[in-house]
Amino acid sequence: MSQTADEQPVIAPAKKHHPGLYVLFFTEMWERFGYYLMIGIFFLYLIDPSINGGKGFDNTKAADLVGSYIALVYLSPFIGGLLADRYLGYRRAIVIGGALLAAGYFGLAFPGDMAMYISLGLIIIGNGFFKPNIGTLLGNIYNRPDLKPKKDVAYNIFYMGVNIGAFICNFVAAYLRNHYGWGYAFAAAGVGMVVGLIIFMSRMKVVAEGDIKKTPSKEDMPIGTILSSVFLPAIIAAGIGYxxxxxxxxxxxxxxxxxxxxxxxxxxxxFYIRLYTTAAKEDKRGLGALLAFFAVAIVFWVIYNQNSTGLTIWADQYTNRQMSPAMEKAAQPLGMLQTVTMEPHTVTQIDEHFRAITDASGKTVQVQGPDPYFQNLSKDQIPESGTLHLLSTEIFQSINPFFIVVFSMMMVGLFSWLAVRGKEPNTPTKIALGIFMAGFSSLLMVMAVAMTDVYVEKSAMSWLIATYAIFTIGEILVSPIGLSMVSKLSPPRVTALMMGGWYLVNSIAGKIAGLMATFWDSFIDKKTYFMILTIAAAVAGVVMLMIGKWIAKVVKEKTGSY
Structure with a gap:
């Protein structure tokens, strides 16, 4: 019997998740293990004195390099995604990217500036091939009609892999760098990426159905045009700026x-402004709403990237990382304790090894020793042995992924409860709330600075923990929505370009975060540093609320829902 047009076949939802989900879960978990291990210790490695095996950079030079690295890491997926989309295919791009990432991480284990800069280049290019394509591969698999109902759950499971990798890596990094040195910690990131590659390459057939190479259409902007109208002018402008x-x-x-x-x-x-001004009338509203969202979201990502810049400086040099004897005993076997040592004679006298700062009465209020932690530490707080056992700074990098795992299900439950009652906020309102929460996390740091005389005492760890907890709520509200907004609002012919625009937002924000941190030592009152972020978030949140109704209306026009 033939079917009529109204009698479309009903496809039953799959009972189980696709086995490819678990292949991609573990591949991504180990890749993120390597990425977050490297970024968690990179700034610390750069400012660590050369006698400890670090580079001995000052805060300005270190923040400048970290900011540039973050900017380029987020910029490279634009090209990597396009090449995979049209030429390489996603599996091949992931393998190429993973191999380059592993080589870059292993390269950082070698001494010398040349090895470091070559390795950073390999990581940046490798991330461009890996980052955008593993998520696309998963999405393609779950576009199958029987798997579509499980797509959101699949992405949630996948996202847990990201955070598991991000959580455990810092403990591994602390153990290796405290016991064996920086090189072993960076090499561990390479080992993690190799493990991820082995998992992926041994099970490539399982994910083959998601490797759909896009057939170029006449509406697609050629890659040559993109390069000549975007990247070539950018390279020329960068040369002029330099x-x-x-x-x-x-x-x-x-x-x-x-x-x-x-x-x-x-x-x-x-280029993106011209993309909007020359767009067809039916495309302009979607592009305009998306570009407005991008502009506002930059503030959120600047605060996010303080994790690798300003907040790392605060954790390393301004936070009291000393632990009770009982906690020290528990942390020691795990390698979580960092030992910082001064020569014993410098405890009782100030000599050429120190810079002394005195107040109006001539009293010494600060001495600076060979480790950054001894900055902003009064002389009478230095033990006679000249040795302190501190919680390793990179452990603080695990707070954010820990809270993401804890809070994600709570937030999902809360919004489900509100949805049943017809009170769930729309997407732009969630974004505005997320930006406000990010601003509130910076306000907590303003309070931390206000309650700490940084020249004679250290700030309590609880301030940083609370700051990360508040920010994580904001991240859950903003981060997962970004790519979703791109897919909802972009005209099909420029979706890849707008995905690139979203990564550009992250790139600019990463560089601005690094730029701000280069001025860290210029801020005599550190409250000003965090107050700038607080005010910027407040303004961005208000702007998002003001344009929220318009964006929600455009989203509804495009998708039929808010």
Missing amino acids: FVAPVLGHTLFGTRSNDAFMFACVPIVI
Whole structure:
């Protein structure tokens, strides 16, 4: 019997998740293990004195390099995604990316600046091939009609893999760098990526159905056009920005790399504005709403990237990381304790090893020793042995993924409860609330600074823990929605370009976070640093509320729901 048009076959939902989910789960878990291990210790490695095996950079130089690295790591997925989409296929791109990432992490284990910069380049390129394509592969698998009802749950499971990797890596990093040195910690990131690659390559057939190479259509913008109208002008502008300082006699944004990046952003931003102004009438509303969302979201991601810049400085140099004897005994076998040592004679006298700061009465209020922790520590707090056992700074990087796991299900439950009662906020309102929460987390740091005389005492760990907890709520409200908004609002012909725009937002925010941290030592009152973030978030949150109804209306026009 033939079927009529109204009698479409009903496809029963699959009873189990696709086995490819678990292949991608463990691949991503180990890749994120390596990524977050590296970014968790990179700033610390750069500022660690050379006698300890670090680079001995000051805060300004370290923040400049970390900010540039974050910016480029988020920029490279734009090209990697396009190449996989149209030429390589997703599985091949993931293998290439994973191999480059592993090589980069292993390269960081070798001494010398040349090895470091080559390794960073490999990681940046590798991330461009890996990052955008593993999620796309999962999405393609779950676009199958019988699996679509399980797609959201699949992404939640996948996201748990990200956070498991991000949580455990810092404990491994602390153990290895405290017992064996920085090189072993970076090498562990490479081992993690190799494990992920082995899992993926041994089970590639399981995920083959998601490796759908896109057939180019006449509406697609050629990659050559994208390169010539976006990246080539950006490279030229970056070169101009880099050489502005010698001409003017000073930098515009603190360092020459900051100048280069900010100049490079100008032609890219102009390209997206032109994309909007030349779009067809039916596409303009979606593109306009998306670009407005991008502009507001930059503030959120600047605060997010303080995790690798400003908050790392605060955790390392301004937070009391000393532990009780009982906690020390428990933490020692796990390698969570970092030992910092001064020469015994410097405890009782100030000599050429120290910079002394005195108050108006001539009393010494600060001494600086060979480890950054001894900054902002009064002389009478230094033990006679000259040795302190501290909680390793990178352990604080595990607080955020821990709270994501704890809070995610609670937030899902809360919004389900509100939805049943017809009170669930729409997507733009959730984003605004998330930005406000990020601002509140910065306000907590303002309070932490206000209640700590940083020249004679350290701040309590509880301030950082509370800051991460508050921010995590904001992250759950904003982060998962970003790519969803892109897919909902982008015209089909420029979806890949707008995905690139979302990564550009993260890239600009990462560099701004690094730029801010290069001025850390210039902020005599550290409250000002965090107050800037608080005020920026308050303004961005209000703007999001003001344009929220308009964006929600556009989303409904495009998708039929808010």
